[in-house]
Amino acid sequence: MSGSAIELVDLIARWIHVIAAIMWAGNSMLFNWLDRNLRPGSRDAAGGNAPGALGQIWLLHSGAFYYVEKTLLGGQPMPKPLHWFKWQAYTTWWSGMALLIAVYWFGGRALLENGSGGPGSHAHAVWIAAGSILLGWALYEGMQRFVAPRLPLAANVIWIVGLAAISLTLLHYLNGRAAFLHVGAMLGTIMAANVFFTIVPSQRELVASVNEGRGADPAVSARAKRVSIHNNYFTFPVIVLMVSNHFPAMYAGRFNWLLLLTLIAAGAAVRHVLNIRFTLPSWQPILAATITASAIALFTIMRVGAEAPSVVAPALTAPVTFAEVRHVIDRRCAACHSSQPSDLSFGAAPGGVMFDTPEQIRAHAERIRARAVLTRTMPPANKTLITELERAIIARWIAGGAGLK
Numbered sequence: 001m002s003g004s005a006i007e008l009v010d011l012i013a014r015w016i017h018v019i020a021a022i023m024w025a026g027n028s029m030l031f032n033w034l035d036r037n038l039r040p041g042s043r044d045a046a047g048g049n050a051p052g053a054l055g056q057i058w059l060l061h062s063g064a065f066y067y068v069e070k071t072l073l074g075g076q077p078m079p080k081p082l083h084w085f086k087w088q089a090y091t092t093w094w095s096g097m098a099l100l101i102a103v104y105w106f107g108g109r110a111l112l113e114n115g116s117g118g119p120g121s122h123a124h125a126v127w128i129a130a131g132s133i134l135l136g137w138a139l140y141e142g143m144q145r146f147v148a149p150r151l152p153l154a155a156n157v158i159w160i161v162g163l164a165a166i167s168l169t170l171l172h173y174l175n176g177r178a179a180f181l182h183v184g185a186m187l188g189t190i191m192a193a194n195v196f197f198t199i200v201p202s203q204r205e206l207v208a209s210v211n212e213g214r215g216a217d218p219a220v221s222a223r224a225k226r227v228s229i230h231n232n233y234f235t236f237p238v239i240v241l242m243v244s245n246h247f248p249a250m251y252a253g254r255f256n257w258l259l260l261l262t263l264i265a266a267g268a269a270v271r272h273v274l275n276i277r278f279t280l281p282s283w284q285p286i287l288a289a290t291i292t293a294s295a296i297a298l299f300t301i302m303r304v305g306a307e308a309p310s311v312v313a314p315a316l317t318a319p320v321t322f323a324e325v326r327h328v329i330d331r332r333c334a335a336c337h338s339s340q341p342s343d344l345s346f347g348a349a350p351g352g353v354m355f356d357t358p359e360q361i362r363a364h365a366e367r368i369r370a371r372a373v374l375t376r377t378m379p380p381a382n383k384t385l386i387t388e389l390e391r392a393i394i395a396r397w398i399a400g401g402a403g404l405k
């Protein structure tokens, strides 16, 4: 497939993925919110509660009033039509997997391995990437199905330790950017699997028992609700991991593993405060404190983990000329960052960045420093073998004002 055809596939899959994910996460937020705000009883307040009623609520949206009642039907006939919510989850998952495969596994639109591997390392990295997604899900599923019913705390602790171990393994074998995304994909896979293997089958059971004239079993309902709440807690971590590839200071530092785990914890913690806010007096300061503490933790880890430029590269004190810098950029960056790249793996001008003219180079000086000097995430996995001295030349040029002389 030509480069522009792959780019189009990438764009369409991404578009579908983001739309489906917004719809899925939106539903998760709305139903979770509903559950925590329901009023006891049902609408026919005059005549007492309808059988099976678990609560009711009035809503105002888009110019009208909506009435929603939560019920296990309690012997009433199955209402028709009945709307399920599952395609958002499945569509998010398959479009996300298609993207992962096209971008990281086989399409070569981003690097997967961490650059230190020899021949065959890509195939190896694909196995590790796919294997960890599968393993992460299997561990979660095993814990939830077999351990949680009797030892819920142990199930959660084992699963969280497993999540950390899988994250570290991915960060070892894959480059940071790919590893962050794959941890997100693993959590997203668990969420979609929760819909497919637990929520939808439980709902089928509920529908069957109502059709047979029995009331819906609250235990079956509770099983679906439990993993649905897990999914709700996963949404914020997954979203931040999915956008993390724009933030090299997160995925590339020495402590990127700690940043990864902190991002997940922060996302879940913020979600938790938002979930319990309806019963939490003065939740606003608690939310602000959670966000601030997370930001401070991330910032501190980032700062401690960022290697000082002088450690990274031999410090140059003499001024460098633009000609020297241009030579480095031509040799190490222009293979990709050009309107006519010689390395076609990422298409023309990846990230929208071209270094064809001196002005283009100067205009990007700050980002060049961020990517080639500070986070050392360019060239990706040092594909063009830039040397420490060359990084130092770039650093010195920018420190000296990035002139064109």
Ligand code: HEC
Residues within 6 Å of the ligand: 109, 110, 245, 329, 332, 333, 334, 335, 336, 337, 343, 346, 350, 351, 352, 353, 364, 367, 368, 371, 372, 378, 379, 380, 383, 384, 386
């Ligand atoms: C093998 C191809 C390749 C080479 C060589 C390469 N880059 Fe990149 N560059 C990319 C890709 C792919 C992206 C977009 C993904 C990303 O941002 O990680 C990118 C994005 C960028 C961006 C824009 C994103 C941002 O963070 O501002 C800058 C700046 C950049 N590269 C600088 C450089 C510099 C400087 C060099 C040489 C030292 C270089 N690149 C070498 C592939 C390459």
